[in-house]
Amino acid sequence: MALNPDFVGRTYPPAPAYLVGREKIREFARAVQLSDLVYFDVEVARARGYADLVAPPTYAIRLSMAAAEAVVMDPDLGLDYTRVVHGDQRFEYSRPIVAGDELVCSVTIDSIRSAAGNDMLTTRADIATVAGEHVVTSYSVLVARGTDDGDA
């Protein structure tokens, strides 16, 4: 099923602010097997010039994927979420996320295209502090596999 092209350029109102907690950072850092103490030990992080524990480089996915999911679940878009795989991911950083950041994430549908029977949707999630300081932008390509294609 083709996706509704009218959705390109659409920006969605951000979800309520997300408060980055130390324990969530530690959990995530452990889950991606990080060992640098800058992710675990506040004193180490401060000694290295950070305000608090540093979030792992891919931590922003926690915010951006949740926000993007709300968008792609919009029934008018026409995306069959059961066939969706994460095709591509890119982060562009202004600075690392640190514990204590209060972040808002606004999602825009950057592009929609079809290739080889698959629909590809690029979302851009701009993550900034509540004061408006840009922190990181997360670009995700979601691929909805065509129904006639078993090995994509």
Added chain:
Amino acid sequence: MEIVEGLELPSRTFTVTRADLVRYAGASGDFNVIHWNERVAKDVGLPDVIAHGMLTMGLAIQVVTDWLNDPSRLLSYGCRFTRPVVVPDDSQGADVIVSGTVSSVADGVASVALRATCQDVTVLGKATAAIKVD
């Protein structure tokens, strides 16, 4: 440390077991069934349970950030999820081997091309990190 084109970063091996997938699901909030349920994974045509692409991406970047000893120098990081990391139901799990090479240095920015393989299959495509250099 001088960062020049062609410089090889120390490579690392990360082991991913089923328990690690459960841990990542909880930490990331990504509870997609194909990452923990073999029956569903096979139903949708996968050989077995597969790791979250974002888990592999999250592991791999340490080759860059640990080497720099400074995550704030990371300007961008991106990859394509080309092939899944298949994680068997045993205590060995799957090994992901990650290496990196400085592919260019210009205007205060170095690009690092990362290579991540599992059983000799490339699992991340076009994995690239841009870092600030002096």
